[in-house]
Amino acid sequence: MSQDGAQGRYAGGSVAGGRYQLRDLLGEGGMASVYLAYDTALDRQVAIKTLHTELGREQSFRERFRREAQAVAKLSHTNIVSVFDTGEDTLDGAVMPYIVMEYVEGQPLGSVLASDVAQFGAMPADKALKVTADVLAALETSHEMGLVHRDIKPGNVMMTKRGVVKVMDFGIARAMQSGVTSMTQTGMVVGTPQYLSPEQALGRAVDARSDLYSVGIMLFQLLTGRLPFDADSPLAIAYAHVQEEPVAPSSVNRSVTPAMDALVARALRKNPNERFPSADAMRQECLRVLSAGQTAAPVIVPGAPVGSGSGVSSAVFPPVGQTPPPSPQQSYLPPTPHPQPGPYGPATHAPAAPAYGYPQQAPTPAPGGYPTQAPAPAYQTLAPAPARGSGSRRNTPLLLGAVIVALLAVGGLVIALNQKDDPAPQAGTGGTTSGSTAGTDSEETPSAKPGHKGPDLTKTIDVKKCTQPTESSDDPSKFEVPNFTYKNIQSVKDCVQAAGWKIMTQTPVDESTYGEGTVLEQYPPAGEDITADDAEFTLKISTGNPPQ
Numbered sequence: 001m002s003q004d005g006a007q008g009r010y011a012g013g014s015v016a017g018g019r020y021q022l023r024d025l026l027g028e029g030g031m032a033s034v035y036l037a038y039d040t041a042l043d044r045q046v047a048i049k050t051l052h053t054e055l056g057r058e059q060s061f062r063e064r065f066r067r068e069a070q071a072v073a074k075l076s077h078t079n080i081v082s083v084f085d086t087g088e089d090t091l092d093g094a095v096m097p098y099i100v101m102e103y104v105e106g107q108p109l110g111s112v113l114a115s116d117v118a119q120f121g122a123m124p125a126d127k128a129l130k131v132t133a134d135v136l137a138a139l140e141t142s143h144e145m146g147l148v149h150r151d152i153k154p155g156n157v158m159m160t161k162r163g164v165v166k167v168m169d170f171g172i173a174r175a176m177q178s179g180v181t182s183m184t185q186t187g188m189v190v191g192t193p194q195y196l197s198p199e200q201a202l203g204r205a206v207d208a209r210s211d212l213y214s215v216g217i218m219l220f221q222l223l224t225g226r227l228p229f230d231a232d233s234p235l236a237i238a239y240a241h242v243q244e245e246p247v248a249p250s251s252v253n254r255s256v257t258p259a260m261d262a263l264v265a266r267a268l269r270k271n272p273n274e275r276f277p278s279a280d281a282m283r284q285e286c287l288r289v290l291s292a293g294q295t296a297a298p299v300i301v302p303g304a305p306v307g308s309g310s311g312v313s314s315a316v317f318p319p320v321g322q323t324p325p326p327s328p329q330q331s332y333l334p335p336t337p338h339p340q341p342g343p344y345g346p347a348t349h350a351p352a353a354p355a356y357g358y359p360q361q362a363p364t365p366a367p368g369g370y371p372t373q374a375p376a377p378a379y380q381t382l383a384p385a386p387a388r389g390s391g392s393r394r395n396t397p398l399l400l401g402a403v404i405v406a407l408l409a410v411g412g413l414v415i416a417l418n419q420k421d422d423p424a425p426q427a428g429t430g431g432t433t434s435g436s437t438a439g440t441d442s443e444e445t446p447s448a449k450p451g452h453k454g455p456d457l458t459k460t461i462d463v464k465k466c467t468q469p470t471e472s473s474d475d476p477s478k479f480e481v482p483n484f485t486y487k488n489i490q491s492v493k494d495c496v497q498a499a500g501w502k503i504m505t506q507t508p509v510d511e512s513t514y515g516e517g518t519v520l521e522q523y524p525p526a527g528e529d530i531t532a533d534d535a536e537f538t539l540k541i542s543t544g545n546p547p548q
Contacts, residue, residue, distance in 0.1 A: 015089045015098055020048055036103065039084075046084060047103040050096055057094065065097050067470075071147060072170040079138035081158065081168035104166050109218075110154035117225040121300035122253050125260060128222035129290040131157075134165035135215060136283035142170055143208040143279055146483045146526065150206060152214035153195045154221070193237040194227050198270050201238035205521065207485065209272040212282055216267025216275075223260065224252040225300065228268070242270070254299035259289045273547075277513045451546040455517040460491035466499035472529040481535075483526035489517045489541050501535035508543045516544025 014021045022035045026047065037048045051065070069086035076082070085100035109131065116123040123131075135157060142149060149156075149170055158166040193201075197213035200206055220228045228247065229240035246268050250256040263285055269275050276282035465482040472478035484492045489506075496503055509520055521540040524530055 015048065015050075016085070016087055020046065020100060022048065037100075039100070045103045047101045048098055049101065050098045052096070062088065062095065062097055068170075069099050071145070075142055075145065075147070075170065077138055077141040079134045079165050079167055080141065080170070081166045083170075101168065102166075104158045104160055104168075106158050106160040106164075106166075108155055109157040109159055109165075112159050113154055113222060113225070120298045122225035122298040123222040124297060125223060125255060125257075125295040126290060128219060129260075129286050129295075131159070131165055131222065132215060132219045133283045133286040133290070135167055135218070136212075136279045136286065138165070138167040139208070139211050139215070139279040140283065143211070148206060148208055149211050149214075150200070151192060151195070152211055152218060153192050154218060155192075157218075193234040194230060196238065196241055197272075198242045199272060201241050205525075207272070208279065209275050209277075212267055212275050212279060213272075215279075215282065216264055219267065220246065220249055220264050223249045223256050223264070223298075225298075226252065252301060254301060255296040257289070257292075257294045259292060259294070263289055273511065273513065449545040451512050453512045453515040453544045455488055455544070456515045457488055457490075459487050459518065461487045461495050463495050463498045466495040466501065469499075475529065478529040478531050481522075481524045481526050481528045481530055484519045484522045484537070484539065485526065486514060487519050489519055489539070492519055492539070496535075496537065499532075499535065501532070501537065503539060504536045505538040507538070507540045509540050510545045510547045511542045512544060512546045514542050516542055518542040 012022065019039065019041050021038045021040060023038060024036045026034045026036055028034070032049050032051050035048045035050065037046050038044075039046050066086060069083060073083040073086075081104060082102040083099055084102070086098070087100075088095050088097050090096065113123055116127075122128075135152070139149060139152075147170055149167070151169060152167075156167065156169045158168060160166065195214045195217045197206070197210040200210055217228060229237055229244065231237045231240060246265070248256075248261045249264055250258070250261050263282075267275055267282060276285065461482065461484060469479040469482060472480060482495070484495075493503065511518075511520065514520065518541065519539050520542055523538040524534070
């Protein structure tokens with residue numbers, strides 16, 4: 001590659017033996033630069049993202065990056081930026097990975113929002129809901145293939161000149177995980193603090209519902225022109241995601257309806273089990289709210305006092321396992337005059353069950369280690385929490401000190417925001433019997449209780465995922481663990497048994513979102529490199545019963 005200019009700018013150079021000619025620099029960030037390039041072989045314009053050379057020094061990162069790029073290249077959807085090619089080139093003796101993507105003629109969603117904020121104060125609600133629905137359509141496709149984006153934000157969403165939404169950078173955040181050690185040393189940040197889910201901030205297991213939280217943050221921003229949580233440091237922002245409740249968007253934008261408040265509030269629940277169960281479910285709700293036709297021009301209330309939005313979603317979306325209100329339309333109607341600030345108060349309902357307050361200790365965990373309802377905190381925070389809904393600039397040194405200890409103890413390295421690979425659940429917890437092999441149950445089938453959801457037999461895993469697993473690029477004697485999560489246990493057993501592996505422990509978990517027999521967690525986690533001798537799995541499986 002030839003160098004032209006300073007600060008890592010190589011317009012005029014080429015990669016892949018001259019096939020891709022770099023022309024204009026489209027954008028540059030802390031980890032990568034994006035160029036408009038010309039594909040001489042296929043006579044077309046493409047976009048090429050070049051990862052900075054310090055990332056290319058680590059072999060494990062390059063291998064992970066290559067595998068993730070290959071996986072993303074299989075995604076085909078109108079709302080996903082296509083990946084055409086990936087490779088490596090050298091600069092001054094250093095390896096620089098790159099990916100070749102579809103060139104989108106348009107602008108980032110952040111720029112579109114900035115224009116709308118300048119004109120209206122926020123993005124019109126109908127436009128915001130349409131954009132969000134398209135982003136969720138893209139995520140539904142990626143989630144079906146086991147790919148979690150992990151970095152949804154306006155900067156990773158493009159809009160074409162015709163208004164088509166395009167989500168990009170799938171797999172980049174996961175690829176970054178292989179370089180945690182060196183990137184921590186160089187002070188690099190993985191992920192974007194303002195859009196991290198609470199479980200990401202704490203270094204806990206990440207699944208599709210983490211993307212839905214980030215989408216909720218983005219929708220809040222589109223509707224109000226501001227972020228629900230912001231502060232002076234990444235740590236303070238992480239604390240807000242973990243501990244503070246977001247305000248209702250209608251407190252900032254009077255034209256936001258109660259239905260929109262409820263939609264955002266459910267997406268931003270701290271407990272992943274209380275969010276939407278899938279991207280498609282959240283997308284359908286966006287379209288339903290949009291079809292109600294109650295959108296109006298934004299009416300922003302600058303500097304007005306705001307209240308918590310935590311109670312709004314409980315009026316429309318009850319906590320997991322509880323019976324929903326008899327009529328959703330009634331839930332969306334504003335009540336009689338209410339003292340809550342803003343034009344809409346929450347619909348009449350019983351007080352919402354308290355959300356799981358990180359980092360307080362919890363009782364026996366539901367799927368992913370998060371209970372549906374939490375008891376009284378195991379200990380008290382050393383200082384009062386900041387007033388909700390503000391920019392969190394009022395954090396006192398004492399409070400930050402307590403938060404630092406708590407977050408580092410639970411999540412580890414939160415300041416660098418390096419989300420780890422899914423932590424291994426402790427084998428044998430839950431009282432199940434070790435030593436059961438594939439095709440045998442280690443506990444009796446749970447009896448159905450009120451609110452029970454039966455098995456979803458359509459969620460299966462191909463036996464080839466076990467009999468012909470992907471080989472590890474680092475060690476030919478190892479292979480990558482298949483993804484069993486959200487698959488029916490019988491199909492998982494068939495897959496494991498066909499490969500001659502073992503299921504050592506099955507732990508039942510009360511959960512009624514995914515249905516009886518659904519695998520909620522696995523250890524070793526998907527994507528980990530193991531040998532056939534190590535292929536002994538610990539699974540957490542839904543009983544289909546509501547949490548008690």
